[in-house]
Amino acid sequence: MSTTIAPEVLKAAAAEFGTPVYVYHAEKIKEQFESLKSSFSACDVRFFYAAKSLTNIHILKYLSEIGSGIDCSSINEVELALYSGAKPENVLYTSNNIHFSEIERAVELGVHINIDSLSNLKKFGEKYKGTYPVGIRMRPNIMAGGNIKIATGHDKSKFGIPVTQLQEVLDIVNTTGLHIKTLHIHTGSEIKDVEVFVKGLSVMFELVPHFPQLEVVDLGGGFKVPYKPDEKGTDMELLGSSVAEAFKKFEAATGRHLQVWFEPGKYMVSECGHFVTSVNVLKETGDINFAGIDTGLNHLIRPMFYGAYHKIDNISNPDGPLKNYQVVGYICETDNFAEDRPLPEVREGDLIVIRNAGAYCYEMASNYNSRFRPAEVLYRDGKLSLIRRRETMEDLLRTQLF
Known part of the structure; x- marks a missing residue:
């Protein structure tokens, strides 16, 4: 089936439902997801669709049906993802300057959690200690993205815990006995340069030895989507092979096997x-x-x-x-x-x-x-x-x- 929508279909939508109206092509979403899986076939990889791009529960349900996880930016998105039928183990909550009660609720719901502040990390450790594996969102201090408004990894960004505060993180982990399962970064959106992801990965690999229970390195999302007729998106085949090669070398050097996670949003539904x-x-x-x-x-x-x-x-x-x-x-x-x-x-x-x-x-x-x-x-x-x-x-x- 074609993943373009014919003008006649859009005209029919306008006639039946009135204008303005948003029309989404399900098979195009599936095509994008299959492209991701193909590009990263050499990796031990999981994808969590960034729900903040489009949270309609029918879209969330469809993405779960085709095999995608769901990444959430608020506890309400978590609730919507579960309401749509996603299983807790396929839902990820990457928090950002939130009240600790949202994290407590995420624990009740049994989803994956990334914590982005020393304050909440300490509260989490004091309450749950090592009983609930958790992720940490680090800030790599890398400038990337198509617009300063969507660049999230630079040294003046509000997102994540700066890598320069690693010792404070380790103090909390060692004091409370936290089980750190995931290290996460997200440098921005509209990233075309594959080297940005490779650079971020190298930053993560430097942190891995400090976390003996680590299972996942999460590189976020931000893949470039072409909007203008002459634009090109991120070279996903190159990115997939570059990431696979980096993980292969890391495993050969350290003996540690790690899974890689991504949270594509715009790439999936734009x-x-x-x-x-x-x-x-x-x-x-x-x-x-x-x-x-x-x-x-x-x-x-x-x-x-x-x-x-x-x-x-x-x-x-x-x-x-x-x-x-x-x-x-x-x-x-x-x-x-x-x-x-x-x-x-x-x-x-x-x-x-x-x-x-x-x-x-x-x-x-x-x-x-x-x-x-x-x-x-x-x-x-x-x-x-x-x-x-x-x-x-x-x-x-x-x-x-x-």
Whole structure:
């Protein structure tokens, strides 16, 4: 089955569910996951999908069905993963500056846990000692990622315990008898350079001798996904072979076998997503042609938040003459989706599709301007299924007290 969605399918989704609407292609997610498994076939590896990219429980359930674990960034994501049917042993909670009660709840639920602060590590050791194997998120002090807002491993980042505080970590471990099963790092997102992962791995290997019970080195995620037509993603085959070779050499030198974990998010779901919108109005101002669509930064904030590029197609008039447009939203705020973008001639009522809309798109949506969040639809086995209905006025009022 093709892992692209035909325009006719997107038009059918718009007709049945209205616009704007998110449409996700299940088989594209599976294709990405199979690509990962193939690229890392020479490694002892596990993958945990980074749920923060897209947490719809139908997506989480599908990922579990095809064999992926689920990585969570909040205790609520942990609860959602388990609710969707994932088994505790296939769920990982990588915490970030959280209250210790969330970690206690994660222990109750029986999932894997990575702790990212000395404070919580000490509390964990004092309460559980060596009874619950746990991971530590270290900060490798490596700058990486496509944008400073998504770089997480540098020396000014809030994430993880700096490697320079190793002795403090060891003091806690030795004092409390903690069982450290995993060492984790995550250097950022949109990482194209394979050497970043290799460098991070070398940092981890230097720490391994301090943790005799260690079983896993976790390299996080952050694989580059192509957004622009001429972009290339991370060379996964090269990354897989480089990581396999590094682990092989380490095992030969030390006699220690370690498993490697990854938490891909955007890589898994970005390309599966298609955001279908309708053109409300056209405006001409000087030499600018505005195409105003029925959505805004409240539904897809990446272009305004990160300056992110998303490919845009006019599926209603694909053969029209090319004109340059500024594609804008309906929010009372500047919300550009594209500037000076060549598109086939746009007419009011045309369907405009924003591509690569699976990761951090609906997930970062809001009710700004009291707008309803859109529906989500899953395209699987040639069928469209509604997996989240469009919000209504009752949803806006539901949590308000009268």
